[in-house]
Amino acid sequence: MMKTMTSTALASLVALGALSGAAQAEIRLGASVSASGPAAFLGDPEAKTIEMMIEEINAAGGVNGEEIALTLYDDGGDPNKARTFATRLVEDDEVVAIIGGSTTGTTMSILDVAEDEGIPFISLAGAISIVDPVREYVFKTPHTDRMACQKIFTDMQAQGIASIGMISGTDGFGASMQAQCKEVAGEFGIEILADETYGPQDADMTPQLTRIRDTDGVQAVLNPGFGQGPAIVTRNVAQLGFEIPLYQSHGVASNAFVELAGLDAAEGVRLPGTALLIGDLLAEDDPQYKVVNDYIAAYQAKYDQEPSTFAGYAHDAVALMVDAITRAGSTDPAAIRDAIEATSGLVGTTGIYTFSPEDHLGLDLSAFRMLEITGEGWKQLD
């Protein structure tokens, strides 16, 4: 009796060993995004995208003949949790690479772990400080706030606008972009005459906008912000009957924004967006046409909603990672890192990525497209 038990135990041990042996052959990919909490608007579509793409890739035979085993954590936008999950991903789940960090705060937590442990990490957050100075193992897919400011100011310059009023949200996104825009405005000969703010939950911004309207010489209004704020600003601008153009940021580049603000109020608003937003407007010979439209179709089929710009960041991170692992031909983190850095001309939804040892963002201003909201939908201006 005793003997059979021992042998059964032994057999199961052997079986277990075989199982974990098989698991070893998988490519272990880790992710920590903010699928709930205050940054859920970023992390929720990102998590959906990562899960969807890994499923697709595995269904198509995996990478180099091996399946990807995804471990995805929801850090709720909390940098402390993100650090814990990053450590768990590296030590317990033994992943070879990490995608995630929906916010700049969570990214900063994860990148410490990634740098210390030598695990390649592609971040989904906006701040320029993530890749400047360049860190050996850290890359990112979204363009920076500074680039959005530069794109907007380029358009203003072309319109002959030299002095503007700014109204910014005090949330992380708005405050960061406000600071970046103020820094680069001088390079474009643009003077910021009024600089107002509003809280992320505020219900009415007409006092701030009245101040901007009553400032002499303001030729345009710029609203860096995210969430309901920009929609309310847009409605208030229409309510006050502004005759100068309103510029919004890439933070609200979505059809949902037009719905929230109402087309009547949103018509004429200009903002920098990515190709993802105008999939149906892209020329068929546009290099991003296929990538963007395939992704939109797949996302819509699975989740019955349109992917946001942020979802596109996750798409590009997965695409970059899978491409790098394929080229590296191994699951050695250092080899994957080298392959990511050698990425050249990879077409994503946000733009076309070319990394180098000096550039871990890999996008230039051409990734942004200046768009205007019209009665017929989005119109590309350049």
Place this chain on the structure above:
Amino acid sequence: MDALLQFIFSGVTVGAVYALVALGFTIIYNASDVVNFAQGEFVMLGGMITVFAHQAGLPLPLAALLAILATAAIGVALNKLAIEPARGAPVVSLIIITIGASILIRGAAQLIFDKQLHRFPAFSGDDPIRVMGATILPQSLWVIGGALVVFFGLWLFFTRTLTGKAVLATANNRVAAQLVGINTSWVMTLSFGLSAAIGALAGVLVTPITLVAYDVGVGLALKGFAAAMLGGMGNPKGALVGGLALGLLEAMTAGYLSSQYKDAVAFIVILAVLFVMPQGIFGKKSTERV
């Protein structure tokens, strides 16, 4: 001049939103001395349920009615499932239960509905009404009107109806109220249902202006609570005046001082008022008998 009028319009619009939320606090507070921190979630539910019912094809008034009834039912359930079993617990424990309920409702709303922002059309269109160079949206008038109607309703309820007086009696002394034949558990149920319904009505009225998502309740409850404290907790007049005062303070600060200090100035004034009048502007001075 037209700038001042615009600031006043903005302040009254925002103030009426705060007042509507603050009014929701009064009934439960009057019945049980409990500050219901799930009040903001009732407002959120009012907006969210209306949005989804409207999307499902219901006409807007019917969707709004459904939202108010459903939220009232949730308020009653909150009382039956969480507050009533803890009867006899100190008020602080009951307040903590409402904080827990608020987190639960928020989490459930995130799963049942979604995490996106929503709005439905304003009741009387979006064409601003122009008065001497300043503008106000018709929906703002709906919110102001709603706040006034709820205020008068509550005032009549507490001063002219037997039920309203029973609510006050229950708060004053539960045992004595039972002795004179008041069904105190029914009073509690009623007050939670009514408070939830008022919260949901607020949500229906303000959503076209403020937009709604599963997590808007916390911010609204905080401002509404501040307004109620400023005016005097439990007094409908205090809620109305406190809300409008808070909204006007914010608008004037943003207009004349700096939008950076908008919230700070409002809260400094609240602190100053409470320092001089700890019960709020219209709060009744109470003496505890030992």
